[in-house]
Amino acid sequence: MAGIVSYGAWIPRFRLGKETKGWDxxxxxxxxxxxxxxxxxxxxAGMDCINKFDRNAVDALFFATTxxxxxxxxxxxxxxxxxxxxRDIITNxxxxxxxxxxxxxxxxxxxxxxxxxxxxxxxxADCRMGxxxxxxxxxxxxxxxxxxxxxxxxxxxxxxxxxxxxxxxxVWRAYGDNVIRTWEDRFVYETGYLKIMPEAIAGLIKKMKIxxxxxxxxxxxxxxxxxxxxxxxxxxxxxxxxxxxxxFGRMNNTGAAYVIMQLIxxxxxxxxxxxxxxxxxxxxxxxxxxxxxxxxxxxxPRRGIKRLLDAKRILPDHAIYMHWRExxxxxxxxxPSVSARWREREEIDRLHxxxxxxxxxxxxxxxxxxxxxxxxxQWETVRLxxxxxxxxxxxxxxxxxxxxxxxxxxxxxxxxxxRGMFMAxxxxxxxxxxxxxxxxxxxxxxxxxxxxxxYWKPIPVRA
Amino acid sequence: MESIxxxxxxxxxxxxxxxxxxDAGPEDLLVxxxxxxxxxxxxxxxxxxxxxxxxxxxxxxxxxxxAIKLExxxxxxxxxxxxxxxxxxxxxxxxxxAGVYDIVLVAGVEKxxxxxVGYLTGGAGQPSSQIAxxxxxxxxxxxxxxxYFHQYGLSYEEGKRILAMxxxxxxxxxxxxxxxxxQREITIEQAMNAPMMAFPLGLYDCCGVSDGSxxxxxxxxxxxxxxxxxxxxxxxxxxxxGGMQGMLREYxxxxxxxxxxxxxKMAYEQAGIKNPREEVDLAEVHDCFSITELIIYEDMGWSAxxxxxxxxxxxxxxxxxxxxxxxxxxxKSFGHPxxxxxxxxxxxxxxxxxxxxxxxxLKKADIxxxxxxxxxxxxxxxxxxxxxxxx
Numbered sequence: 062m063a064g065i066v067s068y069g070a071w072i073p074r075f076r077l078g079k080e081t082k083g084w085d086x087x088x089x090x091x092x093x094x095x096x097x098x099x100x101x102x103x104x105x106a107g108m109d110c111i112n113k114f115d116r117n118a119v120d121a122l123f124f125a126t127t128x129x130x131x132x133x134x135x136x137x138x139x140x141x142x143x144x145x146x147x148r149d150i151i152t153n154x155x156x157x158x159x160x161x162x163x164x165x166x167x168x169x170x171x172x173x174x175x176x177x178x179x180x181x182x183x184x185x186a187d188c189r190m191g192x193x194x195x196x197x198x199x200x201x202x203x204x205x206x207x208x209x210x211x212x213x214x215x216x217x218x219x220x221x222x223x224x225x226x227x228x229x230x231x232v233w234r235a236y237g238d239n240v241i242r243t244w245e246d247r248f249v250y251e252t253g254y255l256k257i258m259p260e261a262i263a264g265l266i267k268k269m270k271i272x273x274x275x276x277x278x279x280x281x282x283x284x285x286x287x288x289x290x291x292x293x294x295x296x297x298x299x300x301x302x303x304x305x306x307x308x309f310g311r312m313n314n315t316g317a318a319y320v321i322m323q324l325i326x327x328x329x330x331x332x333x334x335x336x337x338x339x340x341x342x343x344x345x346x347x348x349x350x351x352x353x354x355x356x357x358x359x360x361x362p363r364r365g366i367k368r369l370l371d372a373k374r375i376l377p378d379h380a381i382y383m384h385w386r387e388x389x390x391x392x393x394x395x396x397p398s399v400s401a402r403w404r405e406r407e408e409i410d411r412l413h414x415x416x417x418x419x420x421x422x423x424x425x426x427x428x429x430x431x432x433x434x435x436x437x438x439q440w441e442t443v444r445l446x447x448x449x450x451x452x453x454x455x456x457x458x459x460x461x462x463x464x465x466x467x468x469x470x471x472x473x474x475x476x477x478x479x480r481g482m483f484m485a486x487x488x489x490x491x492x493x494x495x496x497x498x499x500x501x502x503x504x505x506x507x508x509x510x511x512x513x514x515x516y517w518k519p520i521p522v523r524a
Numbered sequence: 525m526e527s528i529x530x531x532x533x534x535x536x537x538x539x540x541x542x543x544x545x546x547d548a549g550p551e552d553l554l555v556x557x558x559x560x561x562x563x564x565x566x567x568x569x570x571x572x573x574x575x576x577x578x579x580x581x582x583x584x585x586x587x588x589x590x591a592i593k594l595e596x597x598x599x600x601x602x603x604x605x606x607x608x609x610x611x612x613x614x615x616x617x618x619x620x621x622a623g624v625y626d627i628v629l630v631a632g633v634e635k636x637x638x639x640x641v642g643y644l645t646g647g648a649g650q651p652s653s654q655i656a657x658x659x660x661x662x663x664x665x666x667x668x669x670x671x672y673f674h675q676y677g678l679s680y681e682e683g684k685r686i687l688a689m690x691x692x693x694x695x696x697x698x699x700x701x702x703x704x705x706x707q708r709e710i711t712i713e714q715a716m717n718a719p720m721m722a723f724p725l726g727l728y729d730c731c732g733v734s735d736g737s738x739x740x741x742x743x744x745x746x747x748x749x750x751x752x753x754x755x756x757x758x759x760x761x762x763x764x765x766g767g768m769q770g771m772l773r774e775y776x777x778x779x780x781x782x783x784x785x786x787x788x789k790m791a792y793e794q795a796g797i798k799n800p801r802e803e804v805d806l807a808e809v810h811d812c813f814s815i816t817e818l819i820i821y822e823d824m825g826w827s828a829x830x831x832x833x834x835x836x837x838x839x840x841x842x843x844x845x846x847x848x849x850x851x852x853x854x855x856k857s858f859g860h861p862x863x864x865x866x867x868x869x870x871x872x873x874x875x876x877x878x879x880x881x882x883x884x885x886l887k888k889a890d891i892x893x894x895x896x897x898x899x900x901x902x903x904x905x906x907x908x909x910x911x912x913x914x915x
Contacts, residue, residue: 397652397654397655398654401651401653405655409655423774424772424773428772432768432769453671454668456663456664456667456669458659458660458721459720459723460721461658461663467723470659472778475774478774480773480774482656482657482659482771483657484657494674495671495674506655509654514653514655
């Protein structure tokens with residue numbers, strides 16, 4: 062039976078919180094840095110997910126989001142390259158719906174059951190925006206998650222699912238909209254969320270021949286805390302004993318990634334035998350029933366939700382967040398040479414270096430002739446993106462035309478060999494010093510000429 | 525291989541006023557520097573048989589031909605980043621030493637102030653992936669400064685103070701030089717508290733961008749004898765070009781520059797210099813940033829590794845010290861019109877060896893050295909030249 066073999070997550074480091082001037086609310090909302098987007102967060106979650114697993118066994122990568130940076134260019138291809146998966150795989154984007162994550166999950170499971178793929182990685186991420194400080198803004202957050210689905214070593218079997226499609230215009234964005242649109246509040250919830258999601262859950266319960274009492278943990282989509290509580294009451298679940306904390310005020314509703322991230326939070330404390338109900342909503346509803354197996358005790362530690370929730374910094378001023386959002390969507394300057402970037406794609410997207418077979422020196426970018434022993438064309442590929450490293454030296458550029466001033470430029474020496482010069486991010490200045498430990502994070506450098514240019518940046522070790 | 529020692533002489537030099545020369549284009553600056561050289565040598569443009577033209581902005585040798593009306597002679601345009609001028613000079617020396625030409629001209633020029641910004645923008649250059657970290661020169665050299673402080677246990681204040689002393693020295697020397705861009709003294713406090721550019725380098729730790737031109741006329745010693753008594757002779761030349769070793773080799777330490785060490789050794793060996801600290805009287809070096817000069821003291825063998833601080837504190841490199849470094853004020857006071865700087869350095873050596881350096885004149889000026897460095901820590905082009913009087 063196809064199910065979950067591994068998971069990973071990403072929550073941006075920075076939060077709006079009660080200490081944030083201009084926010085002033087006891088709601089902690091994770092906000093993507095200026096160089097993060099749904100693709101970078103999906104990559105971060107994917108790297109966490111594949112940690113200690115064989116990425117060469119992944120036969121498909123599905124990327125799910127409602128905030129894809131491109132309209133006609135596949136995000137999944139970029140995510141698959143950055144996570145350093147094989148090329149002979151199926152990549153696909155699931156988009157345009159808050160259910161994109163759970164719908165991607167359905168297709169992933171079907172691919173495995175049909176034998177099209179033995180393992181599928183599902184990477185979901187979103188960074189939706191509401192009117193600043195409004196109702197949506199307070200309830201939403203940026204984040205991503207990834208699941209590795211397969212047949213072997215399954216920690217959570219997916220026993221069954223039930224889906225409803227609903228043509229409705231309750232919550233949406235049209236092409237070019239930055240901010241979520243909705244119809245009247247009462248219409249949105251009474252004809253939408255509060256009607257359709259229970260319908261899907263009821264359908265699942267009947268199909269699986271279970272009762273609400275059989276559910277150990279319910280992972281439920283919720284647009285905001287109030288409606289989530291209402292849903293719990295409507296379903297007759299025990300709010301304390303049976304319901305996964307929806308993490309409002311700490312993680313918030315992360316769009317298409319939301320229920321997958323809640324699911325991961327549930328799995329972090331689940332026991333073998335637990336039955337998990339997972340329900341999502343958006344243009345209809347999905348309901349899933351999962352059963353946790355003993356494999357869950359064997360999963361090697363990874364970041365997941367709890368560690369990322371705890372590893373946070375509260376922004377001092379709301380204006381910083383607004384500046385990041387403006388900068389992130391700015392497109393200016395001449396595009397990079399696409400042909401040059403394509404030629405360098407392995408060292409750029411996959412952060413591949415070379416290791417000389419004759420003398421063992423790791424070099425980045427890859428060198429045909431070894432710098433130390435001059436052996437020619439005797440090297441093997443080394444992946445640097447999943448290596449930790451140390452700042453060998455650095456500078457802080459106070460004059461750079463950069464979003465994050467001063468711009469931190471670092472020389473990183475990687476554990477296991479190799480060196481590169483990179484712009485650091487997600488940093489307090491006190492964290493940028495000689496010998497400070499770092500790890501690598503896939504980020505958007507800038508957008509120019511319609512090209513979103515991605516590369517790796519070191520960050521202080523996150524969690 | 526043969527040594528270049530005593531095989532090339534300089535019989536005339538010129539150097540224009542460096543600075544914000546809004547009123548002068550590259551041709552005007554070249555006329556200024558080249559004609560001063562012609563008058564100094566007592567020759568005319570038509571006597572020049574070949575020329576080497578150092579510039580990063582202009583292409584081909586044609587702008588030089590047009591400016592001073594060289595008629596259809598061989599002119600090679602040279603570019604090797606900030607070592608451009610010394611590379612041009614070296615090649616002119618080889619041609620003269622080979623006996624292929626009798627009298628040649630080396631001229632360098634740059635009009636950096638036409639860019640519209642007060643710093644090096646790096647230029648558009650080749651189309652690229654645009655992935656590279658945005659690291660202009662102050663950032664590149666700040667990488668060396670932070671590692672130097674870390675490796676040798678200098679606190680931020682201690683390190684900044686040593687750098688500031690170098691800035692103060694060079695500004696002082698520049699205040700004695702009417703051709704310098706900046707002729708104002710500064711204090712240690714001003715240097716330490718100046719606006720931060722690339723941590724830990726502040727405004728006064730960075731040389732400015734400038735317009736400028738300088739020129740030299742070279743010939744064989746047997747011809748030079750008939751032209752003047754006080755010509756100077758080349759004693760050694762070195763050029764060392766890196767290939768990103770410092771970035772590809774994770775064991776590169778960022779507190780020394782291999783290219784400087786190597787070019788220095790080449791030149792010292794040709795000149796027969798065994799104890800550079802004692803035998804070199806003055807040096808014009810590439811103080812694009814204060815940290816660069818500090819590291820050059822060690823790379824050129826004048827201070828022991830990690831100990832340059834002590835020589836700075838004792839004043840060893842001032843006009844009154846044992847080895848005057850940048851007696852003309854350096855890049856700090858002249859700014860850095862890239863194609864001209866290496867020859868501007870030589871101009872001070874030339875004048876000092878002739879006893880014509882005015883208020884900056886050193887008592888003992890027998891052996892002078894220029895060191896000209898382009899690129900970034902991890903990959904440089906470095907040219908070194910050593911000069912003396914007739915043996």
